[in-house]
Amino acid sequence: MTSLTLALPKGRMFEESATLLRRAGLAIDVPRGGRALRHAFEQPDGSVLTVLELRNSDVPAYVDLGVADAGVVGKDVLMEAGRDVYEPLDLGFGACRLSLIRERGAASEILRIASKYPRLAAAFAHERGLAAEVVKLSGNIELACLTGLADAVVDIVQTGSTLRANDLEEVEVLATSSARFVVNRTALKLKRDRLRPLVMSLRAVLEGSAPT
Ligand SMILES: Nc1ncnc2c1ncn2[C@@H]1O[C@H](COP(=O)(O)OP(=O)(O)OP(=O)(O)O)[C@@H](O)[C@H]1O
Numbered sequence: 001m002t003s004l005t006l007a008l009p010k011g012r013m014f015e016e017s018a019t020l021l022r023r024a025g026l027a028i029d030v031p032r033g034g035r036a037l038r039h040a041f042e043q044p045d046g047s048v049l050t051v052l053e054l055r056n057s058d059v060p061a062y063v064d065l066g067v068a069d070a071g072v073v074g075k076d077v078l079m080e081a082g083r084d085v086y087e088p089l090d091l092g093f094g095a096c097r098l099s100l101i102r103e104r105g106a107a108s109e110i111l112r113i114a115s116k117y118p119r120l121a122a123a124f125a126h127e128r129g130l131a132a133e134v135v136k137l138s139g140n141i142e143l144a145c146l147t148g149l150a151d152a153v154v155d156i157v158q159t160g161s162t163l164r165a166n167d168l169e170e171v172e173v174l175a176t177s178s179a180r181f182v183v184n185r186t187a188l189k190l191k192r193d194r195l196r197p198l199v200m201s202l203r204a205v206l207e208g209s210a211p212t
């Protein structure tokens with residue numbers, strides 16, 4: 001029996017990831033609120049499934065380096081990571097935009113951009129011919145605009161509530177994002193017997209052609 005290891009993001013996408021994988025036939029029942037970071041589940045076919053609970057931003061490295069055979073991660077984080085993983089499925093949930101955000105009406109030259117996505121922010125600045133310095137921050141990114149730390153930020157917009165609450169403006173959408181199922185390229189060959197059916201089951205669930 002081929003064992004599988006999956007890297008799942010522990011944050012806002014965890015429950016939807018686990019639910020979708022269950023609907024695709026995997027036996028996963030991670031106890032919430034515990035401190036265990038690694039969980040093993042015996043599958044109906046006798047194989048063992050290991051689930052690693054990771055920061056969303058750490059999923060690409062775990063999958064690319066082969067510690068996990070596959071995983072779930074936001075497309076935004078996947079683009080930022082620049083890792084060479086196979087990306088067979090858009091899972092649909094976790095939809096958001098990665099946007100350039102400024103104070104409403106701001107017209108000054110953009111000399112500094114703050115972001116949790118420094119590579120994507122730098123690529124955007126380069127594309128636009130902006131000689132802007134990029135400052136990497138870790139959270140509440142919009143504050144950088146409000147305080148003058150940066151002239152603009154590159155960050156997630158989902159409902160737009162954060163923008164409205166802080167009188168900010170979405171100037172340009174750099175990319176759209178949603179959760180992706182990603183697979184290690186070597187595992188795709190060596191564990192083909194487990195991974196191909198899993199991808200096919202996930203696809204059937206997403207297309208609504210699998211029993212719920
Ligand atoms: N409103 C939102 N804010 C942030 N991320 C969102 C939002 N809506 C959807 N997402 C997606 O969820 C992912 C964030 O998931 P999660 O909450 O696990 O990460 P985080 O705690 O923000 O950061 P880290 O990547 O460091 O774990 C984003 O990468 C994005 O793909």
Ligand SMILES: O=P(O)(O)OC[C@H]1O[C@H](OP(=O)(O)OP(=O)(O)O)[C@H](O)[C@@H]1O
Pocket residue numbers: 138139140141142155156157158159160161162163
């Ligand atoms: O358009 P909205 O629905 O308001 O969502 C967008 C906000 O949500 C995220 O922040 P999060 O709460 O994840 O905190 P963080 O800034 O610490 O990542 C993101 O960074 C935005 O600030």
